[in-house]
Amino acid sequence: MNEDMPWVNLTQEEVEELRNKKHEITEYGKQRLKELMKNQEPYPDAMFEEAERREKSNRVLERYNHFYNLECAGMPHGSPITPEHQQIIAFESMIDALRCENLNREYNEIAISDIEDLIERLREQANETLKRFVEFEDSADGVA
Numbered sequence: 001m002n003e004d005m006p007w008v009n010l011t012q013e014e015v016e017e018l019r020n021k022k023h024e025i026t027e028y029g030k031q032r033l034k035e036l037m038k039n040q041e042p043y044p045d046a047m048f049e050e051a052e053r054r055e056k057s058n059r060v061l062e063r064y065n066h067f068y069n070l071e072c073a074g075m076p077h078g079s080p081i082t083p084e085h086q087q088i089i090a091f092e093s094m095i096d097a098l099r100c101e102n103l104n105r106e107y108n109e110i111a112i113s114d115i116e117d118l119i120e121r122l123r124e125q126a127n128e129t130l131k132r133f134v135e136f137e138d139s140a141d142g143v144a
Contacts, residue, residue, distance in 0.1 A: 056101060060114070061121040063097035094118055 010018075071089045075081065097118070098110055 060097050060101050063100050064093050067093035067096045
């Protein structure tokens with residue numbers, strides 16, 4: 001009987017055999033992992049470029065939301081505002097967000113693709129908000 005584990009009824013030879021098999025399996029696993037890693041192709045550059053583009057897109061959208069919400073929160077409650085004022089706030093927020101993204105270089109021109117990307121991200125955000133609103137309305141129908 002093994003003194004370390006009194007609940008297990010194994011002979012010393014059986015314990016030694018299990019240790020040897022564990023060692024063999026571990027070594028096999030290490031070798032197999034090395035083989036798989038050797039045969040692995042490096043990630044294509046396009047994959048890193050896409051991840052970097054997505055990260056930039058997320059940052060710009062987050063900054064835009066921050067600037068827009070900050071500007072709107074700074075307005076006096078109940079003040080008259082026209083759709084043109086809302087558009088001005090949106091444009092200024094877009095420019096501020098894109099400037100922040102490009103602080104490390106001179107930035108006097110905005111790429112149309114950056115504007116289009118922000119528009120697409122805002123569209124996705126708006127659709128998600130509408131989707132949540134509709135789901136909320138559907139769940140609230142039976143409450144009243």
